Amino acid sequence: MNQKxxxxxxxxxxxxxxxxxxxxxxxxxxxxxxxxDISQLGGIVTKSLSLKPRRGNPPPRIVETPSGMLNAIGxxxxxxxxxxxxKIPFLKELNTTIICNxxxxxxxxxxxxxxxxxxxxxxxxxxxxxxxxxxxxGGLIFGNxxxxxxxxxxxxxxxxxxxxxxxxxxNVSKISDFAKIVxxxxxxxxxxxxxxxxTAFDIWTRKPKIKNITGGLSGPAIKPVALAKVxxxxxxxxxxxxGIGGIMNWQDAVEFxxxxxxxxQIGTVNFINPNAGVEIVNGLxxxxxxxxxxxxxxxxxxxxx
Amino acid sequence: xxxxKARVESIEKIISNTYLLxxxxxxxxxxxxxxxxxxxxxxxxxxxxxxxxxxxxxVEGNYLHFMFDVHGEGTRLLAKKNKNDFIDVLxxxxxxxxxxxxxxxxxxxxxxxxxxxxxxxxxxxxxxxKVACFFGGRSKENVIDxxxxxxxxxxxxxxxxxxxxxxxxxxxxxxKFSDEKVRIFACGPTPMLKAIQDxxxxxxxxxxxxxxxxxxxxxxxxxxxxxxxxxxxGYYLVCKDGPVFDSKKVKL
Numbered sequence: 001m002n003q004k005x006x007x008x009x010x011x012x013x014x015x016x017x018x019x020x021x022x023x024x025x026x027x028x029x030x031x032x033x034x035x036x037d038i039s040q041l042g043g044i045v046t047k048s049l050s051l052k053p054r055r056g057n058p059p060p061r062i063v064e065t066p067s068g069m070l071n072a073i074g075x076x077x078x079x080x081x082x083x084x085x086x087k088i089p090f091l092k093e094l095n096t097t098i099i100c101n102x103x104x105x106x107x108x109x110x111x112x113x114x115x116x117x118x119x120x121x122x123x124x125x126x127x128x129x130x131x132x133x134x135x136x137x138g139g140l141i142f143g144n145x146x147x148x149x150x151x152x153x154x155x156x157x158x159x160x161x162x163x164x165x166x167x168x169x170x171n172v173s174k175i176s177d178f179a180k181i182v183x184x185x186x187x188x189x190x191x192x193x194x195x196x197x198x199t200a201f202d203i204w205t206r207k208p209k210i211k212n213i214t215g216g217l218s219g220p221a222i223k224p225v226a227l228a229k230v231x232x233x234x235x236x237x238x239x240x241x242x243g244i245g246g247i248m249n250w251q252d253a254v255e256f257x258x259x260x261x262x263x264x265q266i267g268t269v270n271f272i273n274p275n276a277g278v279e280i281v282n283g284l285x286x287x288x289x290x291x292x293x294x295x296x297x298x299x300x301x302x303x304x305x
Numbered sequence: 306x307x308x309x310k311a312r313v314e315s316i317e318k319i320i321s322n323t324y325l326l327x328x329x330x331x332x333x334x335x336x337x338x339x340x341x342x343x344x345x346x347x348x349x350x351x352x353x354x355x356x357x358x359x360x361x362x363x364v365e366g367n368y369l370h371f372m373f374d375v376h377g378e379g380t381r382l383l384a385k386k387n388k389n390d391f392i393d394v395l396x397x398x399x400x401x402x403x404x405x406x407x408x409x410x411x412x413x414x415x416x417x418x419x420x421x422x423x424x425x426x427x428x429x430x431x432x433x434x435k436v437a438c439f440f441g442g443r444s445k446e447n448v449i450d451x452x453x454x455x456x457x458x459x460x461x462x463x464x465x466x467x468x469x470x471x472x473x474x475x476x477x478x479x480x481k482f483s484d485e486k487v488r489i490f491a492c493g494p495t496p497m498l499k500a501i502q503d504x505x506x507x508x509x510x511x512x513x514x515x516x517x518x519x520x521x522x523x524x525x526x527x528x529x530x531x532x533x534x535x536x537x538x539g540y541y542l543v544c545k546d547g548p549v550f551d552s553k554k555v556k557l
Contacts, residue, residue: 024528031525031545034306035395055539060527062521067351069521073528076540220351247350270348271522272356275308276393 005295006281008042008262010240011188011244013125015042015097015162015263018296019253022244022267023048023101023127023167024073028087029094035274038126040281042263043097046087048129049117050102051109063209068219068246069268070198073130076102080116089204092122110152115159125162130286131194143169143194148238149178153185165242167191168229170222175229175266176236184188189240191265192233193226204301220246220270227259234260245256248276250283260301306524307332313386316369322374323418327530328417331367333396336548337358338356339426340401340515340549343369344523346393347382355521356395360422360492360548363452369394372421382421398523399548402426408488410435413453415424416471416493417442422515424452435485439478441471441497472500479508491515495557502552509524512552518543532556 006017023045038044056076062155063070078087090099100123104110110128117123130152131143133215142148149166157164166182170193179190202207208214219248227247233241243261246268247253253264269276288296311330319325323474329350333343344356356381363370375384386392403423404426411434420440427436437455442448445464450456458466459474467474471493492515505512518530523544531540533556539546542556 026525027526027528034524035308056528056531058533059531061531062519062527064353064355064519064521067354069355071521071529076528076531119501158325219354234367268354268521272354273308274522274524274526 002289004285004293005297006284008297009156010125010165010262011163011189013097017259017281017284018257018263019277020045020099020263020265021270021277022265023129025267027114028083028091029151030090032270032274033094036278037094041277043099043124045093045099045101045127046091047077047100047105048075049077049080049083049113050075050104051080051113052084053077058183058209058211061212062215064198066200066221068217070200070210070215070217070223071108071195072210072215074212075099080113084117084120084203084241086293088122094220096120097124099125099127101127101129101167107152107155111155111159114156116167118162123162125165126156126160127165127167127191128156129167129194131167131171134179144172146181150185151156152241153182153187155292156234157186163188165189165191168196169194170229171197176232179233179237179239179241183237183239186255187239189262190233191242191244193222193245194230196222196225218246220248222246222269223252227255229301230256231259250280250287253280253284254287254299257299258301258303260303262297262300271291306395306397307503308393309333311369313388313390313392315388316384316386316543319372319451320449320542322553323449323451324373324375325362325451326371326373326383326386328394329367329394330369330394333394334364334367334369335506337361337364337369337397338401339404339429340422341397342523342548343371343394343396343466344398345371345383349377353379354407356523358398358520358544361397361425362421363424363428363541370424371470372418384540395523396434402490402515403547404430406488406511407510408434408486410437410482410485410487411488412475412482413438414471414475414491414493414497415440416497417447418449419491419493419497419515420451423490425453426550427454427525432536437482439469439471439475441474441493442453465518470497470500472497472504475501476504489513491552492552498552502557505552513549514544514552514555515549516555516557517545520544
């Protein structure tokens with residue numbers, strides 16, 4: 001196989017290929033590394049970190065829905081201290097780009113987490129989660145509010161020189177306004193989209209199928225929504241976009257890039273096929289061969305209307 | 306751990322709603338242990354989207370056996386597989402039963418399809434261990450005794466064996482084991498596991514329970530299957546830290 005140039009650029013961040021594993025779907029990399037070669041991927045985005053550990057929501061946390069799943073994990077994570085001590089040594093050896101996702105319940109906590117992690121060279125970029133639908137404080141309260149997203153971007157920008165990505169919520173009326181404020185406040189890129197708020201009920205017990213009542217919908221069911229959001233941002237704001245939402249294979253990845261994504265993240269598919277990322281990278285290479293493209297990045301935003 | 310395209314060798318109905326699936330899966334068959342499980346993709350499409358977890362029922366050479374009840378869309382599709390169809394099997398996953406140790410009799414307590422992991426456990430027990438099986442089901446039609454030894458049966462309606470639940474039956478019979486050092490291995494619905502957990506704590510005997518939870522990945526990345534720990538303020542994951550736990554370590 002002739003190796004094509006699959007590399008892409010997200011602000012100052014160079015990725016060897018556009019395939020990233022999404023936050024909250026790969027932990028800190030160790031479990032999935034038993035099934036796939038992470039070094040072949042563009043990078044991984046680690047599970048949302050908060051300053052202190054979070055135990056997460058009580059069960060049931062997930063339920064399958066048509067072509068998708070709802071989850072309300074509740075940002076279960078080890079906290080910054082344990083992350084530094086126990087997870088960074090493993091991440092250091094992965095030979096791929098490491099993007100550290102941060103979720104917090106206050107502006108101060110976002111800033112504090114970023115400050116602490118700024119000095120670790122293993123971390124190449126930050127992805128700020130302002131859009132988790134499953135926690136009481138923070139999460140969507142920030143993600144739904146233009147001022148909050150602007151302030152968080154501004155304050156985190158002030159404490160990091162690394163690439164700064166803001167992960168946007170689709171649960172808003174106009175996502176491009178949020179991308180615009182991220183750009184104005186110095187963010188380098190946006191990830192779009194986080195999960196859509198959804199719910200499911202048992203018709204016999206009349207109870208919600210997940211304890212949290214609502215959860216985040218992911219999987220192929222949300223792909224058309226995600227593509228529309230990526231396209232909306234692309235047509236309105238000049239900022240690199242990382243496309244996320246229901247990507248299952250390389251064809252889906254190409255579709256996202258054509259609508260404007262500079263890179264993509266895969267999430268739910270990792271639960272079904274832990275080697276999907278590597279398969280997508282290979283598929284992208286074949287796509288370039290078929291079209292005689294020397295650089296995959298030429299297709300970014302190349303939609304014809 | 307392997308992601309193996311396994312060839313279906315046979316699928317047979319054992320009783321009304323319970324099936325036994327045999328697949329050729331040499332890599333997983335060579336390493337899997339009793340109480341571990343595999344996460345199976347039952348279709349090539351996005352319907353159903355997620356894999357389905359099944360505990361290993363038995364291993365015969367290069368073949369894995371899974372026992373399952375048809376319960377929803379996933380198991381309905383699985384039951385319709387034909388010989389030489391391929392299914393995608395991820396495994397072995399999780400921690401199985403601990404078979405070694407200072408005990409003379411293994412007491413197996415199973416509720417309904419909770420019997421699934423025990424044929425393999427019995428196969429792997431060292432020859433010096435005695436086995437006594439206790440099975441509980443709703444009624445006569447639901448009794449599964451596939452490859453069980455020394456089985457005592459309880460049914461809710463009394464249509465076969467003891468009338469009542471399987472833990473009550475064990476309580477009645479437990480005096481028979483007064484000269485033995487026992488270890489209990491249990492699998493079944495959560496109310497049954499809770500009863501056997503209480504019983505084992507009261508009797509101060511070793512008890513390992515195989516737990517169940519809806520899960521997506523099966524190997525620790527989705528964090529969808531928490532079970533509360535009794536030891537610290539937090540959760541274990543059923544898939545990665547279990548599915549078999551020392552019964553004292555989890556809150557049911």
